[in-house]
Amino acid sequence: MVMNILEIENLSFSYGNPRDMYKKNVLDDINIRISGSESVGLIGENGAGKSTFLKLLTGLLELKDGEIRVAGLGLKKENLKDIRAEIGYVFQDSDSQLFMSTVYDDVAFAPRNYGKSEEEVRAAALLALKKVHMEDKKDRQIYRLSGGEKKLAAIATVLAVGAKLMLLDEPSVALDPKNRRNLIRILNELPGAKLIASHDLDFVYDTCERVILLSGGRIAADGGTKEILTDRELLEKHGLELPLSFSRGCPC
Amino acid sequence: MSRISDAISELHKLDMEAGKRGWLQGIHPLPKLLVTLFFLVLVVSYGKYDLSGLLVLGIYLIITFVLGDISVKLLLKRMRIVLGLVCLMGIANPFFDREAVLILGGFAVTGGMVSAATLAVKGVFAVSASYLLIVTTSVEDICYALRALHVPKIFVTVLLLVYRYIIVFLKEVERMTDAYALRAPGQKGLNQKVWGTFAGQLLLRSMDRAQTVYDSMMMRGYNGEFYLRCKRSAERGDYLYAAGWSTALLLIRIIHF
Numbered sequence: 237m238v239m240n241i242l243e244i245e246n247l248s249f250s251y252g253n254p255r256d257m258y259k260k261n262v263l264d265d266i267n268i269r270i271s272g273s274e275s276v277g278l279i280g281e282n283g284a285g286k287s288t289f290l291k292l293l294t295g296l297l298e299l300k301d302g303e304i305r306v307a308g309l310g311l312k313k314e315n316l317k318d319i320r321a322e323i324g325y326v327f328q329d330s331d332s333q334l335f336m337s338t339v340y341d342d343v344a345f346a347p348r349n350y351g352k353s354e355e356e357v358r359a360a361a362l363l364a365l366k367k368v369h370m371e372d373k374k375d376r377q378i379y380r381l382s383g384g385e386k387k388l389a390a391i392a393t394v395l396a397v398g399a400k401l402m403l404l405d406e407p408s409v410a411l412d413p414k415n416r417r418n419l420i421r422i423l424n425e426l427p428g429a430k431l432i433a434s435h436d437l438d439f440v441y442d443t444c445e446r447v448i449l450l451s452g453g454r455i456a457a458d459g460g461t462k463e464i465l466t467d468r469e470l471l472e473k474h475g476l477e478l479p480l481s482f483s484r485g486c487p488c
Numbered sequence: 489m490s491r492i493s494d495a496i497s498e499l500h501k502l503d504m505e506a507g508k509r510g511w512l513q514g515i516h517p518l519p520k521l522l523v524t525l526f527f528l529v530l531v532v533s534y535g536k537y538d539l540s541g542l543l544v545l546g547i548y549l550i551i552t553f554v555l556g557d558i559s560v561k562l563l564l565k566r567m568r569i570v571l572g573l574v575c576l577m578g579i580a581n582p583f584f585d586r587e588a589v590l591i592l593g594g595f596a597v598t599g600g601m602v603s604a605a606t607l608a609v610k611g612v613f614a615v616s617a618s619y620l621l622i623v624t625t626s627v628e629d630i631c632y633a634l635r636a637l638h639v640p641k642i643f644v645t646v647l648l649l650v651y652r653y654i655i656v657f658l659k660e661v662e663r664m665t666d667a668y669a670l671r672a673p674g675q676k677g678l679n680q681k682v683w684g685t686f687a688g689q690l691l692l693r694s695m696d697r698a699q700t701v702y703d704s705m706m707m708r709g710y711n712g713e714f715y716l717r718c719k720r721s722a723e724r725g726d727y728l729y730a731a732g733w734s735t736a737l738l739l740i741r742i743i744h745f
């Protein structure tokens with residue numbers, strides 16, 4: 237049997253006081269399984285609950301209802317450190333994600349925290365930078381990077397711990413077409429499971445083989461990328477539009 | 489608002505200068521910190537009328553400025569307020585201590601004048617030496633050296649985080665003042681009426697960003713200690729630097745000119 241990197245059962249979530257009767261669930265009875273090498277797009281309009289969902293998986297938001305297992309480990313306080321070694325979370329805002337002064341120091345931050353020797357840290361950091369084609373920029377000051385480079389550096393910081401599941405929140409936002417293409421290429425080169433939250437359906441089309449459509453906190457559809465992203469009726473019903481590449485009439 | 493972006497770019501510039509590849513920048517941070525601390529201790533140790541002896545110690549600064557190719561002009565510009573203040577520290581001394589210690593061409597130099605000058609020089613020396621350390625060493629490296637000297641980790645972590653959060657905070661201020669200025673053309677500063685909302689927004693926003701930074705640290709296994717490590721360990725040249733300067737400075741202190 238193929239081991240699932242992520243298993244989610246009956247996950248519901250709402251912000252604020254759980255006893256507030258009038259409050260609506262931001263996520264409602266979510267069930268998902270993702271295997272070790274899948275690339276999954278999590279789509280949905282603004283406010284659908286994508287970011288909330290990703291934060292729950294990382295333990296940054298407290299799980300109240302339902303069950304989450306990452307690489308077989310139940311999401312609990314005791315397991316957080318181990319789980320976070322398996323999960324790489326790429327924030328929407330790379331500026332806040334990166335906080336050391338140079339690219340290298342930022343990428344080396346996580347392996348150092350996991351008690352690696354300085355040689356191992358170095359090897360891990362350089363390998364991670366190589367995977368995103370940023371080796372030559374390792375000594376750059378973070379604030380001098382372009383938006384696209386910051387995103388790649390942020391990805392390198394999570395690759396450096398050898399995460400098996402990568403969560404990306406709106407990775408294509410604020411990237412110009414060239415950086416966007418570059419990011420697509422790099423993501424497609426990376427092995428391991430990916431969960432990409434985005435409302436940029438063209439981006440999802442280019443990077444994912446499976447798509448989960450989130451709407452009003454529920455899973456409205458879960459299936460092959462092509463099957464879902466070409467279903468105009470389904471998408472429009474949930475506040476989304478056909479990817480540009482299809483609406484132009486060129487499903488190439 | 490340009491003053492804020494200036495402040496941000498000054499901080500970045502400091503970071504960048506410290507990251508430059510230079511002779512002084514290349515020295516291991518620990519000996520640099522030790523020599524700086526030693527220099528500061530010696531500066532303080534001079535008596536209050538010992539101006540001439542103290543001035544000789546300035547050799548350290550001159551040599552380091554020259555060897556490190558550090559701009560004195562920039563030091564004066566950046567530190568002008570602090571330097572101005574330290575120069576004024578002993579301003580009252582001449583009024584209390586009127587005993588002449590030297591007659592120079594009919595002009596009586598009083599003890600108060602000498603002690604005021606000595607105090608001012610001490611202040612300028614201390615500021616310059618700290619400045620030298622800061623422009624040639626990154627914050628992370630200074631913190632690393634402090635940890636190596638067994639300064640408690642809480643202080644070092646706070647120092648590092650304050651430095652990081654100041655930039656986060658200033659950026660938020662910049663963003664908001666820019667947005668304000670764009671919609672309030674021809675107005676100088678912020679209208680008093682918006683100060684309250686502005687401060688409140690600023691607090692919320694910078695807390696939000698600080699939370700993201702913290703989340704990002706937690707996601708990467710942060711557990712209360714910054715594992716600061718130097719890019720390399722200290723080598724013979726670094727030991728020589730520390731030993732050389734300590735001996736030289738000590739000799740200057742002992743052999744009184």
Ligand SMILES: Nc1ncnc2c1ncn2[C@@H]1O[C@H](COP(=O)(O)OP(=O)(O)O)[C@@H](O)[C@H]1O
Pocket residue numbers: 251252262280281282283284285286287288289
């Ligand atoms: N910190 C928060 N406190 C309360 N409500 C929140 C918070 N963050 C998000 N929400 C609400 O949760 C819902 C889902 O938000 P989010 O997960 O950010 O959606 P998405 O990322 O899909 O745009 C939205 O209705 C939003 O208003």
Ligand SMILES: [Mg+2]
Pocket residue numbers: 286287288405406
């Ligand atoms: Mg979001």
